[in-house]
Structures are given as structure tokens and as C-alpha cells.
Amino acid sequence: MKCVLMNKNTEVLLADYDSATGGFVSVEEVYNIDYAPYILRSYYLSDSTDEASFRANLSSWFRGRGIPSWRDKLDILLHRLNVVAPNELLDKAFGLSLSDQYWIKPYNSSIKYDDVNFFDNDFDYTEFLEASLSKNSNTIISEDGLRTPNNTTDGMLKKAWIIEDKTRYLLKGGYKNELLQPFNEVLASEICDRLGFNHVTYTLDMYKDMVVSKCPCFINKDTELVTCYQIEKGITRYNSVEDYEEYIKILENHNIKDARTKMEDMYILDFLIMNEDRHLNNFGIIRDVNTLEWLDVAPIFDNGQSLNIDYYDEEELHISSEGRLFYEVKPFDDIIKIVKDIKRLDLTKLDGLVEWFDDLLHKYQSYTGFSDIRINRLCILLNRQINKLKELQSLT
Numbered sequence: 001m002k003c004v005l006m007n008k009n010t011e012v013l014l015a016d017y018d019s020a021t022g023g024f025v026s027v028e029e030v031y032n033i034d035y036a037p038y039i040l041r042s043y044y045l046s047d048s049t050d051e052a053s054f055r056a057n058l059s060s061w062f063r064g065r066g067i068p069s070w071r072d073k074l075d076i077l078l079h080r081l082n083v084v085a086p087n088e089l090l091d092k093a094f095g096l097s098l099s100d101q102y103w104i105k106p107y108n109s110s111i112k113y114d115d116v117n118f119f120d121n122d123f124d125y126t127e128f129l130e131a132s133l134s135k136n137s138n139t140i141i142s143e144d145g146l147r148t149p150n151n152t153t154d155g156m157l158k159k160a161w162i163i164e165d166k167t168r169y170l171l172k173g174g175y176k177n178e179l180l181q182p183f184n185e186v187l188a189s190e191i192c193d194r195l196g197f198n199h200v201t202y203t204l205d206m207y208k209d210m211v212v213s214k215c216p217c218f219i220n221k222d223t224e225l226v227t228c229y230q231i232e233k234g235i236t237r238y239n240s241v242e243d244y245e246e247y248i249k250i251l252e253n254h255n256i257k258d259a260r261t262k263m264e265d266m267y268i269l270d271f272l273i274m275n276e277d278r279h280l281n282n283f284g285i286i287r288d289v290n291t292l293e294w295l296d297v298a299p300i301f302d303n304g305q306s307l308n309i310d311y312y313d314e315e316e317l318h319i320s321s322e323g324r325l326f327y328e329v330k331p332f333d334d335i336i337k338i339v340k341d342i343k344r345l346d347l348t349k350l351d352g353l354v355e356w357f358d359d360l361l362h363k364y365q366s367y368t369g370f371s372d373i374r375i376n377r378l379c380i381l382l383n384r385q386i387n388k389l390k391e392l393q394s395l396t
Contacts, residue, residue: 002107007035008289009113022087023059039230065152066090072158072175080131089151097152098168098217100224101289118149119221129160133173133207168217179368181304182213187357188303194349197265199300211367218299226287229280240328254294262297264339270323271336272385277305278324307378342393354383
């Protein structure tokens with residue numbers, strides 16, 4: 001299929017798309033590389049004469065928009081969607097997403113962005129929601145049910161976009177039989193609220209008898225999320241601390257206000273909840289798709305892989321766990337050292353947080369099956385991290 005890769009209303013390039021593979025057979029003409037996805041622009045500028053290499057990167061980027069192969073219970077989801085592989089879903093709705101404004105427009109088509117984007121235009125989410133999150137449904141959804149931004153969701157957790165009061169919300173379940181992730185998201189929101197960190201607000205909701213997290217879309221039709229993974233392609237990899245410092249410089253050079261403080265806030269949160277999964281695709285910046293201006297650091301999001309019970313021992317107080325700082329897995333006690341001014345935090349605002357979390361976990365205990373012992377251990381661990389941060393603050 002001959003198509004034009006669009007960024008909202010701007011033509012980026014002309015290419016031939018293969019629906020069967022989710023890749024591109026050829027790139028016939030580049031119209032405006034500046035409006036390409038950030039990572040594609042970097043690839044193009046590094047070697048614009050190598051069409052085959054650029055085409056491969058274009059295909060890789062587009063396939064990466066789809067549901068990943070590591071999605072929890074992917075085989076069940078694909079059966080319910082009546083498709084063999086996630087690639088089959090990519091062009092069902094022009095490749096549109098709620099994370100950016102890129103889409104593929106059939107060549108010589110009169111279709112307009114305003115007519116098809118999912119920020120303005122409602123979509124039928126009920127069937128995909130059922131297929132994604134239901135425990136027992138055998139639903140195979142209709143073709144109309146495949147015209148949805150749910151075709152372009154990343155990550156391993158079962159999830160689905162829904163619409164309530166004209167707002168787009170993302171519902172996410174737990175991983176396999178683990179149900180803690182939604183509670184970790186809400187805990188992270190509570191901490192960010194108390195400490196004044198910029199973040200996406202997560203709440204708990206119920207889908208049938210399943211506890212899920214719920215958050216609003218933080219992108220609108222004039223913006224996009226550019227992840228650190230895309231930006232770091234321009235960074236020479238040294239070690240994680242040096243790469244982190246280089247990333248801060250890049251943000252500051254693009255006039256991002258308080259870039260260091262906002263990045264530190266994210267790692268402070270990760271320390272408090274022992275978030276093990278701060279990979280390069282769950283933080284970044286917000287960019288204006290019309291002007292290409294870098295607007296701000298993206299609000300903190302995706303904090304579910306935290307307080308991991310696999311690391312508990314009998315004594316509870318000798319737990320050692322590790323998080324991520326760019327490319328390296330490091331102890332949280334080392335990662336927190338990148339924070340230059342812990343004194344700026346009013347940690348008294350965390351008083352009562354452990355009791356709040358204990359109440360939250362007990363409130364939903366009949367749905368999660370969490371034992372009193374496990375809830376107590378989670379609260380001990382959270383309390384330990386708060387006290388460790390207070391101790392670090394007192395020593396500076």
C-alpha cells in the first residue's frame with residue numbers, strides 16, 4: 001500500500017507499506033524529515049544516503065508502535081481479536097496512537113487528521129476492553145472494534161483505553177497473577193502529590209471483579225511524548241551517571257525549565273517505592289508537534305513494578321534491591337546519590353503515608369487476596385525507604 005507518513009497535518013515521507021509484515025517495502029521520497037519521529041530523524045541525518053538502512057529503521061519504529069510480543073497473556077488477546085500477530089492491527093486505524101500524532105495516510109486519499117484522530121473522535125472501546133482485561137470472555141471483536149488506539153499500546157501489562165466524560169483514560173491490570181501494580185501506581189501518585197512532583201494521576205477502579213489502575217492521557221492533539229530512548233541515540237554511551245548528566249544538558253539546551261530537579265524527583269520517587277523498571281521508554285519529554293518545541297519533561301508515569309516481594313527475606317529489614325539508572329542496574333542506595341539537593345524536600349509531608357497505604361491495601365483485600373502478613377511486609381518496606389531518605393537528608 002502506497003502511503004504518506006504524517007505528523008498530524010504535515011507530510012513526512014512517501015513509502016510503500018506491507019500490511020502482512022507491518023513493515024515498509026520502500027521509501028520513495030522524504031518530504032520533511034524534521035517532522036519525523038525524533039529517532040527516525042536521527043537515523044536519517046546520520047546516514048541519509050542508505051535507503052535500505054533507513055527503511056529498516058522506519059519499519060522497526062512502526063512495528064514498535066504495536067502491542068509487544070511480551071504482553072501478558074498475548075496469545076489469549078490475539079485469539080479474542082481474531083488475529084495471528086500484533087502487526088496485523090497496526091494499520092486498522094491508520095497506525096494512530098494517543099501518545100503522538102503520527103499516522104499513515106493512503107496515497108492520494110482525502111482523509112484528514114481531524115476526521116480520524118482519537119483525541120477528537122470517539123472510538124468503540126468496549127470489545128477491546130473485554131478482550132484485553134476479561135478473565136473468561138471468548139469475545140472475538142468486530143472490525144469496527146479494531147479501529148481504536150488500543151492497537152498501539154506498549155508494555156507488558158494488560159491494558160485498554162476507554163472514554164469517560166470525553167476524557168481518554170488508560171486502564172491497566174496486574175502482571176500474570178500479581179495484583180500489586182495498580183496499588184503501586186496509586187501509591188506513587190500519593191507520594192508525588194505530597195511532595196509536589198509533576199506526575200500523571202493514577203486512581204483505582206474496578207473492571208468486573210478486577211482491580212485496575214486508571215489514568216488520564218497526558219498527551220493532546222498538539223503534543224507528543226518523545227522518550228529518553230529516542231533522545232539518547234545522540235548520546236555517546238560512557239556510564240550511567242555520565243549519560244544522565246549528558247541527558248540533563250540536552251534538556252537544558254532545549255530550554256526545559258528545572259530539568260535537573262524534575263529528573264531528580266523521578267529518581268527520588270523510585271527510591272521510595274523501589275521501582276525496578278525505570279527503563280528509557282517510560283520517561284522523556286513533551287514536544288509540540290506543530291512548532292517542534294520541547295515543552296517540558298514528561299510527567300512521572302509507569303511506576304507499577306515496585307515493592308517487589310521477591311526480594312523479601314525473613315528479617316524484613318535486610319532487603320536489598322536494585323533499580324535502573326539509564327543503562328545500568330544499580331542499588332537504589334547508589335542511584336539516589338545523583339540527587340544534588342535532598343534538603344529541598346519537606347519529608348514531613350510523608351508522615352502518615354504508611355498508614356494510608358495500609359488502609360488502601362486492606363480496603364481491597366477481598367479482591368486481591370493479599371494476606372495481612374503480606375500487607376504488613378509491604379508497609380514495613382515502604383516505611384524503611386522513607387526513613388532511609390530522611391536519614392540521607394539529615395546527613396547532607
